[in-house]
Amino acid sequence: EVQLQAYGGGLVQAGGSLRLSCAASGVRFSHYDMGWFRQAPGKEREFVAAITYNGGNTYYTDSVKGRFTISRDNAKNTLYLQMNSLKPEDTALYRCARVSGLVAGAKYPYEYDYWGQGTLVTVSS
Secondary structure (H helix, E strand, O other): OOEEEEEOOEEEEOOOOEEEEEEEEOOOHHHOOEEEEEEOOOOOOEEEEEEOOOOOOEEEOHHHOOOEEEEEEOOOOEEEEEEOOOOHHHOEEEEEEEEOOOOOOOOOHHHEEEEOOOEEEEEEO
């Protein structure tokens, strides 16, 4: 059974940092591209970042470029999202997911097949 468990969210002041982690089990983690999405209350799910299976390439939505960094440790079956210079508009439920196919830089939810439950990030002004 594939499981993706995201954690590391919390309450932080604007300008602060958080590091999200996503622990994968039951999946050949090192064989798949991975991504992070977020969903704020009343808004649609939004692509945040993606990384290729070997960490060689990364992709970001424009609003987080220069502030967020996606990375992975295949030896630990873990995906990360380092978030710096956080803004109130970054407040959302953050979910990790596995890319289902071979599309590099997958940015749409339908391109992912397994999803974690998510971890809540709240940024206060």
